[in-house]
Amino acid sequence: MKNLKGNLGTILGCALILIWCLLPVAWIVSLSFKSQEAVTNGSPGFFPSSGGGAGWANYTKVLKDDQFRQSIINSIGISLIATLLSVILATLAAYAIARLEFRGKKFVLTTALVIAMFPVVSLVGPLFDMWRTLGIYNTWPGLIIPYMSFTLPLAIWTLSAFFREIPWEMEQAAQVDGATSWQAFRKVIVPLAAPGVFTAAILTFFFAWNDFVFGISLTSTDKARPIPAALSFFVGDDPFSRPASVLAAGAVVATIPIVVLVLFFQRKIVAGLTAGAVKG
Amino acid sequence: MTSAIANEAKAGKGKKAKAPTSDRSRSENRLALKLVALPLALMLLVTAFPMLRALYLSLFSYSLTAPDDRKFIGLDNYVTALTDSLFWKDTGNTVMIMIITVAFELVIGFAFAMVMHKVIFARGVIRTSILIPYGVITVVSGFAWQFAFSNTNGFVNSWLPFVGDDFNWFGQYHSSMIAIMASEIWKTTPFMSLLLLAGLAQVSEDMLEAAKVDGATWWQRLYKVILPNMRAAIMVAVLFRALDAYRIFDNIFVMTAGANGTESISFLTYRQVIEQFQLGIGSALSVLLFLSVLVVAFIIVKLFRVNLADARQEG
Structure with a gap:
């Protein structure tokens, strides 16, 4: 009897978690199918009311919009480049932290920690000024550089936690067995390290994709403006009269890459999020 | 390489x-x-270089609209900021958001972690869905909740029994803050619950079993065994989330743009620098923001005696 009660509680808990996580997502999807007229006239309620549906019209509108398309390209390009560079650099640093004894290790880790908690807004002023002097204001590198700096801490912490778990003696064991150093590295270490590197890459990509502060302050046109900033500038400044349904369609499009990553790499993401923070 | x-x-x-x-x-x-x-x-x-530059610029009266009029004014910008009631009001907002959201996230996140810890079936489905709010762009979350609370196109009013159908959530301060915090809590609770889940996994089953055999009730087991044993995980989660909440910007920008006095300290800084091009006072605010984050971190670390090195088992 008691066990049954416990099970019921767990099932109820699961249902609550699912509702919590998916309801707002379902809502924005539902909103994206409401017609513009229905939204303008006011259409309260969760689902598009009868006759108020728009089919795919909002999506075609969003995807035909040059600014939005450019912002997708910007976001994908900037996030991928920042992720790639950040993970390469973090791999070097994490290797040193996990494998080598050196003075200043604590300094590197502390710096990373402080930067992870840095209030980003306090940097936009000076960066805005510096980037204009250097001529990289409103360019891809102008965003890639800050994204790298702010994802490095996360990547370094996650990777060094992963690297510490790798049984490095296996490399020597392989060499004793006659493998060349390159073979030992390629066949033994790379397969062991790859999952960690991959996890760090996903988390880094999430950060870059999600960034808003740098996206709005260090860009001025669609030349480099990423999706979150483009969404917020979609309709001008008034937050109280927006073309809700078109915006919702854009929001859904911006969320698709994240959902795909989560669906495929759920395990790795969970491992990465907790590896850095709880147990070394 | x-x-x-x-x-x-x-x-x-x-x-x-x-x-x-x-x-x-x-x-x-x-x-x-x-x-x-x-x-x-x-x-x-x-980070360090721009911060030093902000420190330098904060000593000047400097506006990008009139760059030639830049002149050294010492600490006047700080005096202006610290004697302005807006600065204190926005700091108050930020601290309030931080405390309330982290408290809610801790309780709900812990409940979620307990459920996820127990569940055997559908583990993958639950963990996949819990990552979705974590991955969703904050701006998108802000829009979703703004529209949800909207009295013309939302559903919240019709679902909540105690508010009228035409109640305007964004018409006044308190309800606007509730909407902002709803979006913040929704998006970040999953992260909290995953951190707590990892902490929960470290509590030894044997100890729980022993407590059970000794006749401890569920509450006693929770308070005397589970919570003390995952203290480090809780503290790390609180520290990370609190400092993140202190930087709140995206949700406010999207949902109210600071209307009805809902500005945070980050938003105030942004408005001075990027919208009004006041680099002098803006830099002073940047420095103050940075210092206040340090103070918050210090208070949390001292208050809860968090040892990050311990938690990470770092040398």
Whole structure:
């Protein structure tokens, strides 16, 4: 009897978690199918009311919009480049932290920690000024550089936690067995390290994709403006009269890459999020 | 690129066989410094250097609309900021958001973690869905909740029994803050619950079993066994989330743009620098924002005696 009660509680808990996580997502999807007229006239309620549906019209509108398309390209390009560079650099640093004894290790880790908690807004002023002097204001590198700096801490912490778990003696064991150093590295270490590197890459990509502060302050046109900033500038400044349904369609499009990553790499993401923070 | 490291590392190790230990440690030191130099430089370039520049600029009266009128005014910008009631009101908002959201996230996140810890079936489905709010762009979350609370196009009013159908959530301060915090709590609770889940996994089952055998009730087990044993995980989660909540910007920008006095300290800084081009006072606010984050971090670490090195098992 008691066990049954416990099970019921767990099932109820699961249902609550699912509702919590998916309801707002379902809502924005539902909103994206409401017609513009229905939204303008006011259409309260969760689902598009009868006759108020728009089919795919909002999506075609969003995807035909040059600014939005450019912002997708910007976001994908900037996030991928920042992720790639950040993970390469973090791999070097994490290797040193996990494998080598050196003075200043604590300094590197502390710096990373402080930067992870840095209030980003306090940097936009000076960066805005510096980037204009250097001529990289409103360019891809102008965003890639800050994204790298702010994802490095996360990547370094996650990777060094992963690297510490790798049984490095296996490399020597392989060499004793006659493998060349390159073979030992390629066949033994790379397969062991790859999952960690991959996890760090996903988390880094999430950060870059999600960034808003740098996206709005260090860009001025669609030349480099990423999706979150483009969404917020979609309709001008008034937050109280927006073309809700078109915006919702854009929001859904911006969320698709994240959902795909989560669906495929759920395990790795969970491992990465907790590896850095709880147990070394 | 990585192969180079391994080879270098091996070169270092090969030497060890022949040379005395000090040589080895010296070469290891050198290699490690080479490896961390670039990442470290990059991190400092975008944070420490601009922060020092902000410190310098904050001593000037400097507006980008009239750059030639820049002049040294000492600490006047700080005096202006600290004597302005808006600064204190926005700081108050920020602290309030931080405390309320983290408290809610901790309780709900812990409940979620308990459920996820127990559940055997559908583990993958639950963990996949819990990652979705974490991954969703904050701006999108802000829009979703703004529209949900909207009295013309939302559903919240019709679902909540105690508010009228035409109640305007964004018409006044308190209800606007509730909407902002709803979005913040929704998006970040999953992250909290995953951190707590990892902490929960470290509590030994044997100990729980022993407590049960000794006749401890569910509440006693929770308070006397589970919570004390996952203290480190809780503290790390609270520290990370609190400092993140203190930086709140995206949700406010999207949902109210600071209307009805809902500005946070980040939003105020942004408005001075980017919208009004007041680099002098804006830089002073940047410095104050940075200092206040340090203070908050210090208070949390001291208050809860968080030892990050312990939590990470770092040397």
